[in-house]
Amino acid sequence: EPTFKASNSSLRALQASIGNSYKCNAEEHVQVTDAFSVNIFKVWVQAFQVQGDKFGSVEECQLDENSMLIPIAVGGALAGLVLIVLIASLIGRKRSHAGYQT
Incomplete structure (x- = not known):
């Protein structure tokens, strides 16, 4: 089974304030390393301070606001x-x- 590993300690994608969630319906291109990138769309994530099963206040991506x-x-x-x-x-x-x- 082929595997691929990539890491990036300075990635600034999918950002939201602590306690808030990040939501983006538009397609985003995220460059993880020179050799690896990922296209994501219709994403809703929150890394910290999730209350039960509820997302915090939504911070929408710039692409959605422009649309x-x-x-x-x-x-x-x-x-x-x-x-x-x-x-x-x-x-x-x-x-x-x-x-x-x-």
């Missing part, structure tokens, strides 16, 4: 367009009624 930015930006742009159309229609109604007054 939420796009839907928020698109939603904001659509809301802005709806607002512009609404204001334009209200202004158009006022102008069209102004010509019929005697």
Whole structure:
């Protein structure tokens, strides 16, 4: 049975504050050594101060936070367009009624 061993005493992946958990749905590439790396996704871990079977407060990875930015930006742009159309229609109604007054 082939085995592979790798160690790294300075790895800074999957970090969270003590008592908190680390969660990442996006795929992350973790370089352990020059000869060994691992791709992980949909991970939720906590190393210390686990209370019973409950994870602590979640600290999400940067990749997940960035992936939420796009839907928020698109939603904001659509809301802005709806607002512009609404204001334009209200202004158009006022102008069209102004010509019929005697």
